[in-house]
Amino acid sequence: MHDAPTPGPHPGRDPGSGRRDAFAPLLHDPLAAMFREHGRTGIPTHGVPTAGAPEPVTVYDDGVPRVNLGSNNYLGLAGDPRVVEAAVDAVRRYGTSTSGSRVLNGTTRLHLQLEEELADHYGVEAAVLTSSGVNANTALLSTACGPGDALLVDAHAHASVHAGAAASRGTTIRFRHNSVESLARRLERLDPRAGAVVVVDGVYSMTGETAPLAAIADLCAAYGARLVVDEAHGLGVLGERGRGAAEHTGALDRVDAVTIAFSKSLASVGGAVLTSHRVADGIRASAVPYVFSAANEPAGVGAALAALRILRAEPERRTRLQENGRRLRVELSAAGTPPLPGSGAVIAVPTGSPEATVAAWRAAYEAGVYCNAVGYPAVPRGKGVLRLSVMATHTAEQLQAAAGSVAAAVLSTRDAEEAGQGVGGQLAVA
Secondary structure (H helix, E strand, C coil), X not given: CCCCCCCXXXXXXXXXXXXCCCCHHHHCCHHXXXXXXXXXXXXXXXXXXXXXXXXXXXXXXXXXXXEECCCCCCCCCCCCHHHHHHHHHHHHHHCCCCCCECCCCCCCHHXXXXXXXXXXXXXXXXXXXXXXXXXXXXXXXXXXXXXXXXXEEECCCCHHHHHHHHCCCCEEEEECCCCHHHHHHHHHHCCCCCCEEEEEECECCCCXXXXXXXXXXXXXXXXXXXXXXXXXXXXXXXXXXCECHHHHCCCHHHCCEEEEECCCCCCXXXXXXXXXXXXXXXXXXXXXHHHCCECCXXXXXXXXXXXXXXXXXXXXXXXXXXXXXXXXXXXXXXXXXXXXXXXXXXXXXXXXXXXXXXXXXXXXXXXXXXXXXXXXXXXXXXXXXXXXXXXXXXXXHHHHHHHHHHHHHHHHHHHHHHCCCCCCCCCCCX
16 A cells, blocks of 8 residues: 655655755745635635526526626527527537547537538638637647747737747737737837737727727738737627627728637637638647647537527627627716726726725625626736626616616725725735
8 A cells, every 4th residue: 555645735845855846836826825815805706606507697606696797608698598409419419528639530510510600600711610719829829920930919918819929939029908009110120021920809808998900900911910810709799790809890801810719609618710721721730729639529519509600690689789788888987987998798897906806896796796806917007997798688677787786886995995994805816
């Protein structure tokens, strides 16, 4: 019988060896310390478990129903019976797992059908499915560019964009958020022989801002750069046909590749790269998240395919979503807490300090509203916002009540902080 491992902070490592502990960044991560502190001092702002689907009013694990303004279920399809039944049918036919990579045994007719219909929806030659939106960005950007080339990335782009660019053989260059002037200066400084890819989010996930894509596309044309747009939060929300910020700004036909995530408007899990046949072939041949990852599970593919068909057949959902976004912005402003400018489903309400953000989140949660607490680096250091996201299926009454609760939480917290009473806590979600 093997002896039980000796308990301690570094099991399996001799503390007297003098070697630095390679796990130290994990063991002493400051954000992890904040998470632990929140668990000790009250309701944590992260990882709050639910007891049901992300509906407009969701039952949480404590048994309390709350207006859900913290989900990305923009079109309200995650609990739609048609989408649920499509997922169940896919499991019955194909099983629970593909049990292999797409290049081996992991491709089903469902995968091919979803790729075909996504490409048709976007008017491009090809779509490549990936197991997540994160992996869509990583698959594309890690295989783009060679030594001496450059990826110019908006400073506030999604973390997966920065991770994918860092994995490329090209050099990553950040430009100031949503600044066409900053991007132009960096393009001007490039070696004229170097390849260049500009990468932005269509809609920024934490603040709801939209990228100035028409102007960015003009710059890319002038400097011979490729343009990649992450439309995770634009798909199904913006544009005449729900194809995102690029369509909304009239720049879609000048974008070289679009990446999407299924976990928002498509009520599933997964992602895709939408591009030309040759670029798609390159991803399928060499991108680690495609070649070496198990293919999307059948239930997720079936759900995404059903949701895509509903998105295309029922444009009134997108209309209701946009109306709900406008309604919530008006209600928040009328209550004294105007949100940051934006036009999508994401609405960010400034709260003040990180401590005030945590206190406001908890007050809203206790008043029956779930939302997201957001801090640096999604917003400037020392600041915070409550991130709210609407669904097409929210009612006017739900949004009005929720806006009142959120505004009351933010204003009371601000008043307490300004009076020097302190609000306690530290921001949990960055």
